[in-house]
Amino acid sequence: MKRAQPSALFGRVRWVLLLACVAGALSAAAWIGWREYHRFESQPLGGIDQVVEFSRGMRLKDLAARLDGQGISHAHYWQWRLLAERMGVAQKLKAGEYRIEANTTPRDLLQAIADGRVIQYRITILEGSRFRDLRIALAGVEQLTPTIGGLSDTDVLARIGATETHPEGLFLPDTYFFPRGFSDVELLKRAYWAQKKLLEQLWEKRAPDLPLADSYQALILASVVEKETGRAAERPEIAGVFVNRLRLGWRLQTDPTVIYGLGDAF
Numbered sequence: 431m432k433r434a435q436p437s438a439l440f441g442r443v444r445w446v447l448l449l450a451c452v453a454g455a456l457s458a459a460a461w462i463g464w465r466e467y468h469r470f471e472s473q474p475l476g477g478i479d480q481v482v483e484f485s486r487g488m489r490l491k492d493l494a495a496r497l498d499g500q501g502i503s504h505a506h507y508w509q510w511r512l513l514a515e516r517m518g519v520a521q522k523l524k525a526g527e528y529r530i531e532a533n534t535t536p537r538d539l540l541q542a543i544a545d546g547r548v549i550q551y552r553i554t555i556l557e558g559s560r561f562r563d564l565r566i567a568l569a570g571v572e573q574l575t576p577t578i579g580g581l582s583d584t585d586v587l588a589r590i591g592a593t594e595t596h597p598e599g600l601f602l603p604d605t606y607f608f609p610r611g612f613s614d615v616e617l618l619k620r621a622y623w624a625q626k627k628l629l630e631q632l633w634e635k636r637a638p639d640l641p642l643a644d645s646y647q648a649l650i651l652a653s654v655v656e657k658e659t660g661r662a663a664e665r666p667e668i669a670g671v672f673v674n675r676l677r678l679g680w681r682l683q684t685d686p687t688v689i690y691g692l693g694d695a696f
Contacts, residue, residue, distance in 0.1 A: 470509045474533050475502050483610075484543055486525040490514055493523075493543075502530060513537065519544035527610050550607040555621055558653075561597040568614040575613040590619040599649050601625055641676040651676075657686035 480502055484493055494510045497503040514520040519540055526548030530539060551573045555564060561583060568574060578586050583597050594600055602625035606617055633645035642648050655669045672682055 466509070470505045471513050471537050472535055474535055475530055475539065479532075480530040481527055481549065482530060482539075483527050484523060484525055488525070490520060490523065503536065505536065510536065510540075514540055517541065517544075524548075548609040550609060552605055552607045553617070554605045555601055555603045557603040558657075559603075561601075564601065568617065571614075573610045573612070574608070574617065575611055577613045577615050578618075586615070586618065589615050590622050592622055594646060599625075599646070599653060602628060641673060654682065654684060654686050658684055 475497075480500070482493075482497060482500060482502060488496075490510055491507050494503075494505065494507045497505075511520070513536055514523075517537065517540060522544040523540070524543060524546040526543075526546060528539065528542050528547070529549050551571070553567065553571055553574075555567075559567075565578070565586075569576060569579065578589070581589070584595070587594060587597055587600075592600060601618060601621035604621070604624065606620060608617055629645040629649060633648060636642075636648065640648070642651065651669070651672060655665050655672065658668050659665060672684070675682055
């Protein structure tokens with residue numbers, strides 16, 4: 431049996447040592463990377479009340495680049511990808527605007543995007559506001575997508591599926607919340623159907639033999655009564671007077687109806 435030459439043994443030892451060094455370096459790199467990843471996923475992103483937009487068509491790689499560009503997070507894409515895969519949300523991210531607070535971690539942010547917890551804006555439809563004023567108010571909300579600017583009132587009513595021919599009083603006075611990109615017609619549709627549902631519920635509880643054809647006429651009469659007096663205690667009596675006049679076929683002969691008829695000329 432031949433013995434290995436010293437040079438051959440030295441060569442083998444050198445390769446073993448080289449492989450051990452490479453393995454050690456890889457292990458060290460993997461450990462450092464894993465440590466950085468764990469620090470990344472649990473450490474708050476920093477900044478107070480910042481906003482990031484995950485636009486339609488964006489990928490997770492684009493989100494990581496946007497966060498880096500805004501100075502919110504300088505983490506590598508692979509860290510975001512690994513976290514998203516481990517959370518099971520890589521394919522569930524939803525477009526929208528998201529708020530990042532001082533204690534928001536990368537895990538919190540990805541979960542919020544996956545859940546679609548977008549920033550909500552709001553607008554209030556005031557009681558007694560005319561439809562013309564409501565249109566102006568909607569046009570002034572920067573976060574709403576404008577779609578009705580060139581439409582007539584009749585066209586707007588057709589867009590929201592209304593059966594009425596006049597827009598006054600059709601939209602429930604309330605505060606409405608919506609995400610950026612929500613359209614003005616979508617918001618009007620929401621307010622219209624909310625009002626319609628409420629009117630139908632109240633119409634079912636109406637007193638018998640009222641001289642009113644439908645819930646919209648009841649709404650008009652209620653608006654006239656409310657304009658006639660600011661005292662709630664007086665409204666039943668005034669409403670009774672108006673109902674009696676309607677039963678007799680008389681004109682209401684009240685200031686609110688005259689003022690409304692005059693419009694801007696008043």
